[in-house]
Amino acid sequence: MQEEEIKSIVLHSLKQIAPDTKPEQLGWEENMREALNIDSFDALQFIVALSEKLDIDIPEKDYGHTATMKSLMAYLKKKKQV
Amino acid sequence: MIEFKMPSLGADMEDGTLVEWRKKPGDQVKRGDILADVDTQKGLIEIEVFDEGVIDTLLLEEGVKVPVGTIMAIIRPLGEVTEEKDIPSAISSEEPEKSEEVPAKTSEEKEERRVKITPLAKRIALENNLDYSVINGTGPEGAIVKKDVEKALAEAVGPSKEMGGFTEKADEAIVEVKKEHKTPPIKAIRTAVAAAMSKSNREIPHYYLEKKIDMTRALEWLTETNSGLPVQKRILPAALFIKSVASSLVDVPELNAEWEDELVIKNEINIGFVVSLRSGGIVVPSLKNADLKSVGEIMEWLNDIIPRSRSFNLRSSELSGSTVTITNLGEGGADKVFGIVYPPQVAIIGLGSVAEEPFAKKGMVGIHPMLYVTLSGDHRATDGLVGSRFLAAMDKHLQNPQAL
Structure with missing residues (x-):
């Protein structure tokens, strides 16, 4: 799986829970929530x-990595060994 | 005979518009069956029957707006003897079930065939360019109803299960399906909230209490419990809060009540949980018998009800019957919230965000995760002492989460 593919899944998932927003315009180090x-x-x-789309387990202790696009992408790339 | 009336789905509902009958005279109904779709300020709501019997007469025409309490239909209880000849007369005089026979052409067939479809379902199908002639109807006499069209639309779009298979087109399609749940305008929700809150503030003399609760044990219990659960079943603090409120109401039943010129304590503990909408406004679905449910079951309820509340896809029974309300701010926001009692209830519990604070315990100051729980009570119904006992009970339960 390529980095771009992971990013597309992240953005699509954000768009699904917050349809009125533009996740693609998020700053790299902005707090997403x-x-x-x-x-x-x-x-x-x-x-x-x-977890479902990337077929990975994200334990609760790792939730902190999901704060910004930067930390989330680094975490997911590591998980998917990209 | 049972008179089925336009239900009140909360103190802020004054009227509703009958959009579609789902049953027709002669149909047998049981508790929980959907009788009609009604348009309210909270969106399109499926109205359920609470009795068992046979539909005798439908008194309203589709499209008519009536005040809460208006008789919509007459239901004959099962076992009640009625002369057979009465039934057809009721049907022939009213015949309000308006599923119409319309010609529909499938793409391949040259021959036209008749399809039974209700006006609402037909409108939704046409708006979405859906060939409804191929849909199997589940309504009266096989008529296609709204639900069938929605199902067909959902199937036609289908969530992409392939990774990376998200295209602009898929995005558009998802948005299309969401449009199916008629979204009430923000203004209507604001007006409804404004009316209910003004009435409450005008009529209810509130008293306010707050208590700081150390969440160390509760959060440790959640972390431990969640570590053994798949992500889909993980429990949020909100589920634990709801359960602790329910258990505290068992201890202090005076707050699980209504004010009807006197305090009327309710047997069932049905918790209204405030769900905020992204577009502004709130919806308050009701969790029935919350004290009898486990924390896991309450989390399952939240997983189901929050998305449906936000897409205005709720049944009438899911919006009514609350005996108390919880407003939960969640993380990162204000420290505490003082709610306004939702009449005829007598209390609203406000949960702030959990934040670390210096806290003295057994002569030692440490940093603890703290939660501010507030109670707004109706002073006509109870006094501060009762409220204080309730907040002490909340503290007791949250110090012993494994017992909840």
Whole structure:
């Protein structure tokens, strides 16, 4: 799986939980939950979507890695060994 | 005979518009069956029957707006003897089930065939360029109803299971399906909230209490529980909060009540949980018998009800019958929230965000995750002492989460 493919899945999943936003315009180091106004329920749905679409396990202790696009992409690339 | 009335789906609902009958005279119904779709300020709601019987007469025409409490239909209870000749007369005089026979052409067939479809279902199908002649109807006499069209649309789009298979087109298609749930305008929701809250503030003399609760044990329990669960089953603090409120109401039942010129304590603990909408406004679905459900079951309920609340896809029973309300701010926001009681309830519990704070315990100051729980109570119904006992019970339960 290529980096671009992972990014596309991330952006699509964000768009699904926050359809009124433009996740593709997120700053690389911006706090995603604050920028897109995502509550804890939607944040969990986002993690469920990523786990299912990328076929990986994201344990609760790793939730901190999902704060920004930068940290999330680094985490997912490592998980998928890209 | 049972009079089926336009239900009230909360103190802020004054009227509803009958959009579509789902049953016709002569149909047998049981508790939980959907009788009609009604358009309210909270969106298109499926109205359920609470009795068992046979539909005798449908009194409203589709498209008519009536106040809450208006008799919509007459249901004959099972076992009640009615002369057979009465039934056809009721049908022939009213015949409000308007599923019409319309010619429909399939792409291949030259021959026309008759398809039964309700006006609402037909409109949705046409708006989406859907060939409804191929849909199997599940309504009365095989008529195609709204649900059938929605199902067909959902199947036609289908979520892409392939990774990376997301295209602009798929995005558009998902948006199309979402349009199917009639979204009430923001203004209508705001008006409804404004009316209910003004009434509450005008009529209810509130008292307010707050308590700081150390969440160390509760969060440790959640972390431990979640570490053994797949991501789809992981529990959010909100589920634990709801359960602790329900257990505390068992201890202090005076707050699980209604004010009807006197305090009327309710047997069932049905918790209204405020769901905020991204576009502004709130929807308050009701969790029935919350005290009898496990934390895991409450989380399952949240997983189901929150997305449906946000897409205005709820049944009437899911919006009514709450005996108390919880408003939960979640993480990262304000420290505490003082709600306004939702009449005729007598209390609303506000949960702030959990944040680390210095906290003294047994003579030692440490950094603990703290939650501010507030209670707004109706002072006509209870006094501060009752509210104080309730908040102490919340603290007790959250210090012992494994017992919840």
